[in-house]
Amino acid sequence: MVSNLRGDDRRAAIEAILGTIHGDVLLVDPSIEAFRALVDYGVETDDELPAISVLAREDVLKDVRDDFLVASDAADLVESETLELRVLEGVVENTLFVGESDLYALVPASDSVAGLTADDEAFIADAYETFRDRFDAAEAFDLRTPGLTRVRRTMEDSIGPDARADFDAVLGSLEAARGNGDGLDEVTISLLVAAKNEALLYDISKWGEDIGIASKATFSRTKTELEDMGIIDTEKVPIDVGRPRLRLKFADGPLAEADGSELASVAQKVLN
Template identity: 40%
Template sequence: MAINSNTVESSREELFNDIFANEGGEAFTVGFSAESVEALIEVLADLDDPPRVRLMTEESVLKALRSEFELASMAAELVAAEALSLRTTDEPFENALVITEKTMISVIPSERTVAGLVSDDGEFVDAVAERWRNVWEAGTEFGLRTPAWSQVADSLTTEFGADMEADFEAMIRAVATPRGTESALDEVEVSVLAAAKHEKMLYDVSTWGEDVGVASRATFSRVKNRLEDQGLIETEKEPIEVGRPRLRLLLGDERLREANAEELASVAGSLLSTTGA
């Protein structure tokens, strides 16, 4: 255990790193807010050997996680590695808690700092752990419905090359926004714009997106239509031997064609905001 006494840090990330960096075995995390869930996922993702963490919190918090593609895909990576499992319950949460084999830590945020208040009374810790273990067993498993980040990156590289994967990753990171605000671009729009930057076929990128679990081909088609209507992309028909011609995606605005990946995401977001898309 990395902390065994009350600790005050400047952020949740610092506190959770203190708690989990040298923690083996299993830990329960209970009643976390959206901000704490985000910090927990980022800390666990950075650890070479994270503990196995059971996260139980309100369903609304985990549903909000689904809407943040990069964070959700990081969580999916941890779930796939059996370092994280997610459940919800209707049981009320009095406090945000981290429960390990020997300690219980209450997570108490303030305006500028966050405290970890530690109890190592064996009988008390065992009683709290037993309570939440029973709640966990009766809880509902939560599915992220988001592909793991490595799956997305590896499949992009395989299907379209390392350059497009790098641009997709840079754009996803560029559109990340502070919690509580809405990004101008989502993961499907980023995928279509990255494909247009590299002049890929709509059929190919939408098939990839459906296969990997980003979104359905119908969703990709709707996004393509919207971006084309707003002038962000253009399409060229490519004849094939059998069937209707397929569409090659191209960037439709000079400002987008001249931008690198990070700038492209920013400019595209501004254009969409201006046009009210």
């Protein structure tokens, strides 16, 4: 006999649900909170997730894309073929986990989250077929964000291990890295890390463009904005052929003394 499942929070409930469903899973109409909880569980657990076909509203997927921390972790799961993202037309009104023989609705309450199950086999089979058809017909969604594992590895290769350590420390101190003005975006974070390690603007912007974070023009424009605000400074470095390149460094001030874990909080105070 199937039973309802319960957890202290969304992540715990999702872990219980995914531990029960056999085979591939459809996740239908997740809230942004449920999607974040799924990604958090997926990247931090040692257990292998099943392949999950996510059918989500476009506004939810765009919110994910705007949050670099969530988007880059989700991109890791997409790149490993654990997640596949498509756009849900309309609203289902319940976050559903649907397998060929299992169906759970994720329902949050004040002090816990439940996975309420269905036990009608014909209904479950019909629901799976219905949402599988809707998923197959839906438009794919591109996060346009590189996976965090690849970001970290290539930053270490291109800029150095100290820069990667500072990058990890900054991300670890942030709840969101957004590109819409709400918090530090990924380009600003990368430039701050580069300045702390006195890397060349050419190297960090080429890395950022190659990995898919942003164009060289965006890096250059953001560098100019930070320079105009007195946050970073540059010095010219001669090269054998062509124009000198610019080395990034912090201008005199609190950021020059901050370690990686303090970088984000100090920068946000200066920027505000």
